[in-house]
Amino acid sequence: MLAVVALVGVAGCDGEKAEAEPAKATAPTPQVPTVAAAKAAFDEYFNSFTIRGCPEDCTADLQKIISLTHDLRKAMNADKAGATFWSGAYVHMNAIDRGATTAGQALDQFRPLILGPAHDLQRWMTAHPAQ
Numbered sequence: 132m133l134a135v136v137a138l139v140g141v142a143g144c145d146g147e148k149a150e151a152e153p154a155k156a157t158a159p160t161p162q163v164p165t166v167a168a169a170k171a172a173f174d175e176y177f178n179s180f181t182i183r184g185c186p187e188d189c190t191a192d193l194q195k196i197i198s199l200t201h202d203l204r205k206a207m208n209a210d211k212a213g214a215t216f217w218s219g220a221y222v223h224m225n226a227i228d229r230g231a232t233t234a235g236q237a238l239d240q241f242r243p244l245i246l247g248p249a250h251d252l253q254r255w256m257t258a259h260p261a262q
Contacts, residue, residue, distance in 0.1 A: 163205050163206055163208075163209045165206060166203070166206045166207055166217075166261035167261045168206070169202045170206075170256050172199055173200065173203050174256075176195055176199055177196060177199075177253055180192050180195075189239055190239045193231075193239065193246075196245060197228075200227050200249070200252065203224070203252075204221070204224050219255050220252060223248045223249075223251045226248035226251070227245055227249055
């Protein structure tokens with residue numbers, strides 16, 4: 132028994148070949164901000180926070196500071212200056228993360244564990260500007 136396989140092109144109604152399916156869009160790669168941009172966002176929020184003060188429950192503010200610190204770390208990780216240059220900043224960011232971990236859901240009750248290292252980070256970043 133012989134089987135014959137024929138390949139037939141698909142044609143549209145008017146005899147033209149049907150177009151291939153368009154390529155599926157891939158998710159855009161998230162852009163990592165520069166260290167200077169990430170530091171500016173951190174400084175802007177942190178300075179406004181320290182000026183206006185902490186409301187009775189400042190959990191949302193503390194979460195924002197932690198989030199901006201993580202953005203800053205991503206920018207440093209991608210920066211050409213390298214981990215050695217940013218090592219002092221990493222020490223303060225690690226302290227912020229430890230404070231957040233210790234606090235768990237009770238961030239507001241452990242403000243100093245986050246705000247102290249955040250002040251230290253800001254001072255370090257000011258003394259060691261992005262190259």
